[in-house]
Amino acid sequence: MPPGLLVSAPASGSGKTTVALGLLRAFAEDGLAVQPFKSGPDYIDPAFHRAACGRASYNLDSWAMGEGLFSAVAATALGADLCVAEGSMGLYDGVATQGLSGFGSSAETARAMGWPVLLVLDVGGQAQSAAAVALGFAAYAPDLRFMGVILNRVASPRHERLVRLGMERAGLAVLGALPRRGELKLPERHLGLIQAVEHPDLDAAIAGYAAFLRAHVDLAAIRTGAQGGVRARPGALARPPAQRVALAQDEAFSFAYPHLLEGWRAAGAEILPFSPLADEPPDAGADLVWLPGGYPELHAGRLAQASRFMNGLRAHARTRPVHGECGGYMALGAALIDAGGVRHQMAGLLGLATSYEARRLHLGYRRATLEQAMPGHAAGTALRGHEFHYSTILEQPDAPLARVADADGAPTPETGSRRGHATGTFFHLIAEEP
Incomplete structure (x- = not known):
């Protein structure tokens, strides 16, 4: 399997979709074959992923999928250079009762694939305290690889300096700091994001996310920090219901x-x-x-x-x-x-x-x-x-x-x-x- 990473956050609405789309497009622009994934049940984000990098995005779900299907879905990445997965909700959010191979959290997906977590942290309204949040996420599951954090919605250079001081004290790598920009928010409706086919100018929007990340994120460090190594077994993804x-x-x-x-x-x-x-x-x-x-x-x-x-x-x-x-x-x-x-x-x-x-x-x-x-x-x-x-x-x-x-x-x-x-x-x- 190619190396990869999982983009997650403490909660929904932190900016992980924007970061994931920007990474997919930026790495694809750099000539990499990037395989996108979505952790958990979601039928909207994968269409955005495909628009970002030109490859179909697949859901990896530890509650609904047995180990055989999970591995077969993971095997769609064979032949790619890099995997970029987007988490659902917060990193450790799942259900109370175990499913076929887990509780449905993004952390389980990252652990099963050997991917480090890139945590997108909304630092609005806090400074050094953001490091305590990030440190808690990094330490909550010691066996989960933790790449570092991207600070989102940074208000000013002074705000960034204060947040970075806290992260340095906690021993956490800051791989990017994204200034607050309201126009980067994707349009939504009652089920979440609008569909990719409905976006008025999706390609330009994703190109803008990639350019924004290039200006404020250490893409080389993220690429170098991607890991993996699990052996995915190609297999049947589903039986057709008819010819x-x-x-x-x-x-x-x-x-x-x-x-x-x-x-x-x-x-x-x-x-x-x-x-x-x-x-x-x-x-x-x-x-x-x-x-x-x-x-x-x-x-x-x-x-x-x-x-x-x-x-x-x-x-x-x-x-x-x-x-x-x-x-x-x-x-x-x-x-x-x-x-x-x-x-x-x-x-x-x-x-x-x-x-x-x-x-x-x-x-x-x-x-x-x-x-x-x-x-x-x-x-x-x-x-x-x-x-x-x-x-x-x-x-x-x-x-x-x-x-x-x-x-x-x-x-x-x-x-x-x-x-x-x-x-x-x-x-x-x-x-x-x-």
């Missing part, structure tokens, strides 16, 4: 995990993309239609009027399977009520009715045991995934698809549903349990 898969792909439906799609292709499946927002029907020769998650609530009016898409979807479902995840699940339902209270008719293949008028966050890992078969998985199969949405179920009259629980085993009411050839879930599939 010819019509996959919805546009701004309303884009949350498909790269390791699943790559696994389907590697196993010989043909993926046939189409755009519901462009009123394109799924390929008539497809064996399966798959609607991934996304933001259908932002485009509900257009989807309701997309007659060619809806009619093609219904025609397919009369004889062949259709599956939807989260946003795709809502689109297969009877109705979707948007944030303004407007009711939009959806495909009606399931009886599900959902609303964004009164938002409530549903977030966390999910373990689902199928009570009925879904495409690619037999009844009785246990699946690992995660849920992340703000919609509320108003009606769910169909038979439940699965028994679903959170990471600690507590049952959740979002069981998914099945009617005829149509199935849907609120959880995003990551892996089948080995």
Whole structure:
């Protein structure tokens, strides 16, 4: 495996995405083949990673993935010069109950891969005290390699000097100090960052991050400090659910995990993309239609009027399977009520009715045991995934698809549903349990 590093932080919102994108682009500009990764469940950041360095980014997840799949995903880096991974939430944040190979923290990913941690520290509102925070993170897990810190949102040269004094006293390497610049913040909406395809000038923005890091970060020291050495074992990333898969792909439906799609292709499946927002029907020769998650609530009016898409979807479902995840699940339902209270008719293949008028966050890992078969998985199969949405179920009259629980085993009411050839879930599939 090539050497690598993991960009993390004490908490979300510290600037690690901006730093990760800047590093990916800067090293790619220097002629390195850089393999990006995302630690934990996330379907937005990997698309930004790919835009930054030109290589597909893959999720490494110690809660949802067994050791075999984790290693197979890691093996996507073989042939690269350097790995740059972005953590989720805070460095040590995970769940209480162990999953297939861990608790889901970014620290576990770094430890499993032999990567040192580059800590992005928001030093706004503090000076020497920032060193106590960084020292705590470096000492919390003595077996975790710690590269150093990048100071973010530095207010002035005097502020930087004070923070550096504290870091020197704590024996911590400062690998960069980023002045406070509001324009470097990526646009967000209710699920976090906007999608990469929606950014008005993404390439210029990422180039700006790279230039900013070149001016304020010791890229040579970071490159030299990258480590690794674990042996990744290439293997199957995922079994395809069908031979010819019509996959919805546009701004309303884009949350498909790269390791699943790559696994389907590697196993010989043909993926046939189409755009519901462009009123394109799924390929008539497809064996399966798959609607991934996304933001259908932002485009509900257009989807309701997309007659060619809806009619093609219904025609397919009369004889062949259709599956939807989260946003795709809502689109297969009877109705979707948007944030303004407007009711939009959806495909009606399931009886599900959902609303964004009164938002409530549903977030966390999910373990689902199928009570009925879904495409690619037999009844009785246990699946690992995660849920992340703000919609509320108003009606769910169909038979439940699965028994679903959170990471600690507590049952959740979002069981998914099945009617005829149509199935849907609120959880995003990551892996089948080995």
